[in-house]
Structure formats: structure tokens, C-alpha cells
Amino acid sequence: MRLCKTPRFHYELAIYAKLAALVWHLLCLCGCSSPSTTSPNSLFTVTDYRLGLLVTAALALTAGCQRETPVEFSSGERVSTLTPELQTALKAALADFAGSHASPKLLGDDSVDQATLKRGQQVYRQRCAQCHGVTGDGQGPVAGTMYPRPRDYRKGIFKFTSTPYGDRPLRSDLVRTVTKGIHGTSMPSFKLLPQEEIDAVVDYVLALTRRGELEDQLLELVEFEEAVDPELVQDESVPAVINKWLQAQGSEVSPLTSQPVFSEEHVTRGQEAFKTVGCIKCHGPDGRGQTPDNLAGNLKDAWGHPTRAADLTSGFLHGGQRPIDIYRRIYSGINGTPMPGFANSLKETPDTIWDLVAFVMHITNARRTGESPLPGPIAPYIPQVADSETQAAEAE
Ligand code: HEC
Numbered sequence: 001m002r003l004c005k006t007p008r009f010h011y012e013l014a015i016y017a018k019l020a021a022l023v024w025h026l027l028c029l030c031g032c033s034s035p036s037t038t039s040p041n042s043l044f045t046v047t048d049y050r051l052g053l054l055v056t057a058a059l060a061l062t063a064g065c066q067r068e069t070p071v072e073f074s075s076g077e078r079v080s081t082l083t084p085e086l087q088t089a090l091k092a093a094l095a096d097f098a099g100s101h102a103s104p105k106l107l108g109d110d111s112v113d114q115a116t117l118k119r120g121q122q123v124y125r126q127r128c129a130q131c132h133g134v135t136g137d138g139q140g141p142v143a144g145t146m147y148p149r150p151r152d153y154r155k156g157i158f159k160f161t162s163t164p165y166g167d168r169p170l171r172s173d174l175v176r177t178v179t180k181g182i183h184g185t186s187m188p189s190f191k192l193l194p195q196e197e198i199d200a201v202v203d204y205v206l207a208l209t210r211r212g213e214l215e216d217q218l219l220e221l222v223e224f225e226e227a228v229d230p231e232l233v234q235d236e237s238v239p240a241v242i243n244k245w246l247q248a249q250g251s252e253v254s255p256l257t258s259q260p261v262f263s264e265e266h267v268t269r270g271q272e273a274f275k276t277v278g279c280i281k282c283h284g285p286d287g288r289g290q291t292p293d294n295l296a297g298n299l300k301d302a303w304g305h306p307t308r309a310a311d312l313t314s315g316f317l318h319g320g321q322r323p324i325d326i327y328r329r330i331y332s333g334i335n336g337t338p339m340p341g342f343a344n345s346l347k348e349t350p351d352t353i354w355d356l357v358a359f360v361m362h363i364t365n366a367r368r369t370g371e372s373p374l375p376g377p378i379a380p381y382i383p384q385v386a387d388s389e390t391q392a393a394e395a396e
């Protein structure tokens with residue numbers, strides 16, 4: 001018989017049944033060795049004992065029947081500084097355009113229906129919210145001690161994109177990140193999930209992201225107007241969010257020159273360029289990032305968390321191992337971090353970017369293989385024919 005339909009009911013019933021068994025044992029230990037016998041020393045009479053069992057059974061039957069508090073998105077920190085009236089108006093406008101937890105919406109894209117977003121929400125709550133938070137603020141219950149911290153989507157800033165510096169990512173960038181994970185960080189790979197779940201959860205992440213961006217736009221509006229005028233929201237705040245996403249469509253960075261077959265010369269030239277174009281300022285001459293700023297922990301990212309220039313010799317390239325991934329990191333930089341893009345400074349000598357890629361690929365596994373990256377003779381990087389990632393990059 002099912003007394004109530006909350007999903008936790010059976011789980012709690014099992015716990016209470018165990019508790020009842022424990023109480024039974026405790027009572028027996030206290031002297032009531034069997035319900036039919038009561039020794040003169042017993043602390044409990046048979047009636048007490050049966051009453052105890054009845055209470056336990058009643059608790060077990062009603063457990064889980066309390067209503068679960070409905071989940072809602074939380075508001076950004078700045079919202080709480082507004083007057084109560086402005087807070088209410090802002091939240092209403094936000095729910096209107098970007099949905100609520102009960103009824104999510106993907107701002108600026110009506111082609112993604114409720115059912116897909118609900119499916120994405122289900123996957124998200126099960127697999128992502130513990131790190132990224134229900135609202136996508138990067139403050140899930142286990143996020144606190146992680147380095148780097150789980151992404152706070154609400155700024156619309158993503159690191160590992162195929163678009164130019166400062167642009168929004170392509171949807172395919174997010175699909176790739178979720179599928180492959182971010183090597184060397186806590187972000188796991190979800191490649192075992194069915195494609196339909198990955199697609200739905202990415203749509204949901206996009207919905208959380210644009211909702212967060214709209215909240216920021218509404219806050220700006222309120223600062224100027226001291227009101228939430230629906231017309232201004234429609235004509236200014238909403239376009240300010242979605243135009244950036246539209247602009248990113250089709251802006252994928254393609255290499256300026258085609259990828260060479262890497263040889264020792266590329267690595268040697270890359271090593272030289274690493275010093276002359278300024279990479280060593282942050283990554284150090286050996287690429288390990290043992291620079292004063294890094295060691296002092298002085299660098300901050302766009303989310304206000306401490307960050308470091310990557311240790312390029314660690315064998316964990318967060319942004320992907322393919323030559324094209326490393327190319328895009330160097331060409332476009334990494335959004336939200338101190339890693340600058342070199343598109344402008346290297347556009348006159350575009351092949352230098354591939355030289356740097358060769359050098360980064362050369363040193364990337366140096367520590368794992370126990371090889372001192374520098375100084376010393378440099379062996380050429382030889383792409384392995386069986387390496388499917390390299391082949392995929394070549395096919396791009
Ligand atoms: C165990 C914690 C954890 C879980 C679970 C997790 N993530 Fe992450 N995620 C991270 C961390 C940490 C980062 C930041 C990595 C970085 O900055 O290099 C991240 C970053 C991301 C990014 C940003 C990538 C970029 O280019 O900036 C996306 C998108 C993302 N996660 C989506 C998801 C989705 C979707 C799920 C669930 C299917 C998920 N994550 C589950 C920890 C987690």
C-alpha cells in the first residue's frame with residue numbers, strides 16, 4: 001500500500017524499519033528479552049514495548065509524507081540590495097522572459113520546448129547541480145574546495161570555446177565539454193550518457209546561463225531607471241543578452257595557415273617564440289608556471305577566484321589535447337582568465353602559432369614521462385597515427 005507518493009517515501013520507510021529493529025534490540029538489551037516474558041528487573045513492561053512498536057510503525061507509515069519544499073532559483077547577490085518592491089518587479093520580469101524552476105525557458109530560442117528543458121533539468125539536478133548549483137551559480141554543495149571552481153554560468157563566460165576572445169561559445173563547444181569533461185579538473189566526462197541527455201542538459205545549461213545574464217541586465221536597468229519597465233526589458237535588456245549569442249554563430253576560429261606536419265624544427269622555433277612573445281612571463285621558461293605571480297597566488301579570474309597560469313608540462317591540458325585546441329587557446333586566449341589571445345600580435349607571422357603549438361605538445365607530457373622539459377636536447381614531437389584525437393583534428 002502506498003500512503004504517499006513522494007520519491008523518498010520507500011527510502012525513508014526502509015530507514016525507519018531499520019530503526020524499529022534497532023529499538024527492538026535495545027529494549028531486549030535493557031532486560032525485556034522477549035515480548036512474552038518480563039523479568040522483575042526489566043525496565044519496560046510488555047505494554048510499553050508494544051506501544052513503542054506501534055509508534056515506530058506509525059512513524060514509518062507517515063514518513064516521507066511531508067511535502068518537499070519546492071525548488072526555486074536563487075537570486076544573485078546584488079538583487080538583495082534592492083528595495084522589496086524592486087526585487088519583486090525584477091524577479092517577475094526575469095520569470096516572464098527566462099522562466100522559473102517549475103517552468104524553465106530558454107531565452108531567445110523558442111525552438112527548445114518545455115519537455116526538453118524539463119528533461120535537461122532532470123539530468124542537471126542528478127549529475128551537475130552538486131557542483132554547479134541549482135541556479136548555475138557554481139556554488140553547489142561540493143564546490144567549495146575545488147580548484148578550479150565549477151563554472152558559474154550566470155556571466156555567460158566560458159573558457160574552452162572555438163570562438164574569438166570575448167565571444168560566447170558555440171553550442172557544440174558546450175556539448176564537447178560535457179562529453180569529454182575537462183581533463184585535470186573536477187569536471188567529469190559524461191560520454192557514457194545517451195546523446196539525447198547530453199543535448200537536453202546543454203539546452204538547460206544555456207537556459208540557466210541566459211537567465212543569469214538577463215538578471216545582470218535587469219540590475220543595470222534598475223540602477224538607471226529605478227524601475228523595471230517591461231518595454232525597456234523587451235527592447236533593451238533581452239536583446240543585450242541574445243545578440244551576443246547570435247553574434248557568436250559562425251564566428252568559429254579557423255587557423256590562419258594550415259596545420260603542418262610537426263617536426264623538430266617546429267618545436268625548436270616554438271621554444272624560442274615562447275620566450276620572445278611573452279609566454280614565459282606567466283608560464284616560466286620551462287612552461288611549468290613557476291613564476292612569482294603564480295607562486296604568490298596574485299592572479300584572479302573573472303569570477304573573483306584565485307587562478308594560476310597553467311602548468312603546461314603536467315600532461316593535463318584542460319582545453320583539449322588536439323593541435324587545434326591548443327591553437328585556439330593561443331590564438332583567442334582563455335575567456336575569464338589572465339591568458340591573453342595572441343591573434344593580433346602574431347597575425348603577421350601566423351606560422352609561429354603552430355610552432356608554439358608544437359612546443360606545447362612537446363612539453364605537455366614531460367613531467368609524466370619523467371623527462372625534464374628544459375634545458376636539454378629536444379626530441380621532436382611525433383604525432384601517433386593511431387591517435388584518434390590527432391586524426392580528428394586533422395579532419396577538421
Ligand atoms: C564534480 C564536480 C562537477 C560536476 C559533477 C560537473 N561539473 Fe561542470 N565543471 C566543473 C568544474 C570544476 C569546472 C571548471 C573547470 C575549469 O574552469 O577549467 C566545470 C566547468 C563546466 C563548464 C564550463 C566549460 C567552459 O568552457 O568554461 C560546463 C559547460 C560544465 N562544467 C557543464 C557541466 C554539466 C552539464 C554537468 C552535468 C552533466 C557538469 N558540468 C557536472 C565541475 C563539475
Ligand code: HEC
Binds near residue numbers: 280282318329340360
Ligand atoms: C598574462 C599571463 C599569461 C601569458 C602571457 C600567457 N599565458 Fe597561457 N595561460 C595563462 C593562464 C592564467 C592560463 C590558465 C587558464 C585557465 O584555464 O584557468 C593559461 C593557459 C594556457 C594554455 C591552456 C592550457 C590548458 O590547460 O589547456 C595554453 C596552451 C597556454 N596558456 C599557452 C600559452 C602560450 C603559448 C603563451 C604565449 C604565446 C601564453 N600561454 C601566455 C596565463 C598566461
